[in-house]
Amino acid sequence: MASPSPLPLLLLLLLLSAAAAAASSAAALGFDIHHRFSEPVRRWAESRRHPGAWWPEAPQGSAEYYAALARHDQALLLHRRNLAGDAAAPAPAPTPELAFADGNSTFRLSSLGLLYYAFLELGTPNVTFLVALDTGSDLFWVPCDCKQCAPTTSPFNFEFNIYSPSQSSTSKKVPCSSSFCDLRSTCTGANSSCPYVVEYMTENTSTSGVLVEDVLYFTQEDARSKIVEAPVVFGCGQFQTGSFLDAAAPNGLFGLGMKKTSVPSILSSKGLTSNSFSMCFGSDGIGRINFGDKGSAGQDETPFNVDNSYPQYNISITGLQVGNKTTQAEVYALVDSGTSITLLADPLYTQLGQAFTSQVKGSRFTSDPSVPFEYCYRLGQNQTTVSTLEMGFITKNGNLYPVLHPYALLYNTQPRTLVAYCLAIVKSSNVNIIGENFMIGLRLVFDRERLVLGWEKFNCYNDTSSSTLPVNGNSSAPAPAAFAPSSFTPEATKQKPNNAQAPAAPPRSSHSSHLNVMANKFLVLFLLVVAIL
Structure with a gap:
């Protein structure tokens, strides 16, 4: 039997010792957790001349960095x-x-x-x-x-x-x-x-x-x-x-x-x-x-609405759950990993925004016209976390599609401090798209044999859930949600209806107007930090 690498064991000892120190000094327990290739862990390993430690040589965030991680993981x-x-x-x-x-x-x-x-x-x-x-x-x-x-x-x-x-x-x-x-x-x-x-x-x-x-x-x-x-x-x-x-x-x-x-x-x-x-x-x-992944027995599911002339990953939303409020709805939505920020049309957009606003404490933040989000709130002077409301879409068969990371965080640049947070949805004129930011924390299964969408809470390694967002995280971290942009540039990656790849009419329904332009899809380009005036 091969001997295990000592690096994970040493990291575990570090975490345990940090937890013990925290337990001895405060009733509220906690400790810092670092990514395995973060600078603190790298400095710690190098100071001890740890044998077998490996880090990508390319700068963090570069394509070479991620390529090296992929090769190492493989x-x-x-x-x-x-x-x-x-x-x-x-x-x-x-x-x-x-x-x-x-x-x-x-x-x-x-x-x-x-x-x-x-x-x-x-x-x-x-x-x-x-x-x-x-x-x-x-x-x-x-x-x-x-x-x-x-x-x-x-x-x-x-x-x-x-x-x-x-x-x-x-x-x-x-x-x-x-x-x-x-x-x-x-x-x-x-x-x-x-x-x-x-x-x-x-x-x-x-x-x-x-x-x-x-x-x-x-x-x-x-x-x-x-x-x-x-x-x-x-x-x-x-x-x-x-x-x-x-x-x-x-x-x-x-x-x-x-x-x-x-x-x-x-x-x-x-x-x-x-x-x-x-x-x-x-x-x-x-x-x-x-x-080829068909999901797990414990996942939640909802059926796709399939138009055979132009099939897409289209689901029915029958309601919203935001905190202690539940609202009925009857709309279609596309599940689209190529859209970075979720797009919602009325009435769904306003229903979600109003349910969110009615349960949020704090004053509205409206001073920066470059921020594309309508529902934004300032943090209190001594506020250190943003408590998330339980949020999700009720789907056709009654299962709740959870939205685990619904916020965008707004920062000052000098000094870099979190001053506000927003419900990260953008208003659309005629289409509902569940974008990538409303997929974070989930494993989604696109089962095209059974024509269902499956999902479960997952962090790509093991199950996870969280109820608060940190306010002093790494400035380069891409989650829990995108940092606020200084510009809002819609980019389409849908086909127009005038060519061979075009979508046909949406499924027949009295609510099909929400899908009458299937080609509308936006990609929101962000800067990591926005100067808030």
């Missing part, structure tokens, strides 16, 4: 699987869970719109891309043989890769005769390359090019750790416009929608996984994605 996972090899191996599942070859870690990046991103390997030889994960669209595309793409050097000083079919020995063109080709009417012949155009609703934002097929690399999430080479169809994005030339998915967008063009659909159609996947949104900004 190596650690392989090591643990090897240690378990002496035990009797379970019978292999007919459709195992898959993760990207670089691991199932995802990262919430503040400089790229506070969305979750993942590293993936594509082509032969394999090339790495950092793609935004979007349950609100279908097509996976990357910059390719670029005629107009985003700069290759990102805000991290990290150089993005560009795909080229001619440089991959496994690349194949997708002909116009393919069932994946929606723009056959524009083709010059059945064997010519199939073009694609996806237009988005904001600032003339679009991507266009040709469809190609190539190998996307995964690893099985079991003791075998087998590499799976999955041929997938994706967009060779030769032209990007609008927001894709700046900070919205500059290295590609990974559509996770229900249509046959999405990668989850392709994986299940080839029998590589079950037709389901899960995403976990950690409060520390590090998440997980697993393809």
